[in-house]
Amino acid sequence: MSLDHAILGVISLYPCSGYDIKVEFENGGAGLVSSLSFGTIYPRLKHLENTGLIETYQTKTSGRPKKLYELTGAGWQALADWLTQPPEYPIPIHDDLLLKIIFWGTANPDDRETLIEHLQLRRAESLELLDYIATWVENGVSMIDEYGMLVLSYIRACLDAELVWIDATIAQLEGPPQPPIQDPQGLVEQQRVRRAAALAKMQSEDTKQA
């Protein structure tokens, strides 16, 4: 239930409504490391209120009244307790690009062009993110404390390393295909045969039908 804690965390930044929380996850710093939709936020807020970790009050000021949530003593405590728990190691990495690369040699061995396109897209998106972070640190609007800054440095460091890797990888893919590093059972050759056989069989069935 780490998402309850993410909600508590956002409320700890400032008393806020369900809508505010959604916005924070979309545009704010919390959005870099977590995300939530309305369908999750509102039921969870109700639940947290029932548990006594947050309480609600109305805004009196101008504009449409909205429900603001604030942490109770127990809520601050629950948040601090969660922070104290050792965090889990982030494996498996959930990255579609990496997952695809792993199976590239098996299903798309000859199409190195498309993979290069994927990598160029990734580079563009990462550069954009770096840019976004850079302007954000100097926009004079968002609160960024020492700890928030540490997270931003982490992301920057990883993205920088990623960019170096992307360039090296594209250069390699533009050259000739490399032999396997290790393949004691000759799987690579077997894959080619199995794939060709399955595709040929499908073809022949198609033509039979016609």
Add this chain to the structure above:
Amino acid sequence: MSLDHAILGVISLYPCSGYDIKVEFENGGAGLVSSLSFGTIYPRLKHLENTGLIETYQTKTSGRPKKLYELTGAGWQALADWLTQPPEYPIPIHDDLLLKIIFWGTANPDDRETLIEHLQLRRAESLELLDYIATWVENGVSMIDEYGMLVLSYIRACLDAELVWIDATIAQLEGPPQPPIQDPQGLVEQQRVRRAAALAKMQSEDTKQA
């Protein structure tokens, strides 16, 4: 439904059973970027078979017979099609440690020690993973083709960057707390006040009860 594709991908490596797939996700290379439990694998295999993307045959050889799955022509095609789709950008990063750091200043501002412990744990685990990858590349058992090697390089590059960041961060945390980078609305001070008030209120209610 990227998990269907992950299953297709593993089967593309070699014809395998549900159990084999689970093992591959636990110890194999696919486990670095995805993970699945039996409860997901078996129903999905059944579904993929109904869709005609995989087909099953029994092992005849010694030992307990098991169901082996193999890709059909349509299965190879579906896998290749998925690879061709541009991958999604992996934001938000789902990393418990980063999420905790973001809220550290708000709920646990004075306890820099515990955060340092979290970071040391992370360093130890990352070093272990680097080690695991290093031995794996030279164990002479697993198949690692050019593309698999690219993924391993990526992970190595990110982990190296992470380790540098961890050391710098620990050094910083051992020093005195830094002021916020940016805090136009004075939120940091407000947080201290709100937190202290909520905790004090809880305390006074506790003592009243006693």
Add this chain to the structure above:
DNA sequence: CTTCGCATGTAAGAAGTTACATGATTGT
């Protein structure tokens, strides 16, 4: 002869997403 690892599954439920329904306020 029994325990451990291999192997296949099911059922219940948690967790989270999407789409829908509703309505107020603000700016044009």
Add this chain to the structure above:
DNA sequence: ACAATCATGTAACTTCTTACATGCGAAG
């Protein structure tokens, strides 16, 4: 008056995990 944005919620559905149930084969 109209659209865009702010704002709160519900319902149905998908996805995925955990725990349970079952049984074979091999090794000690």
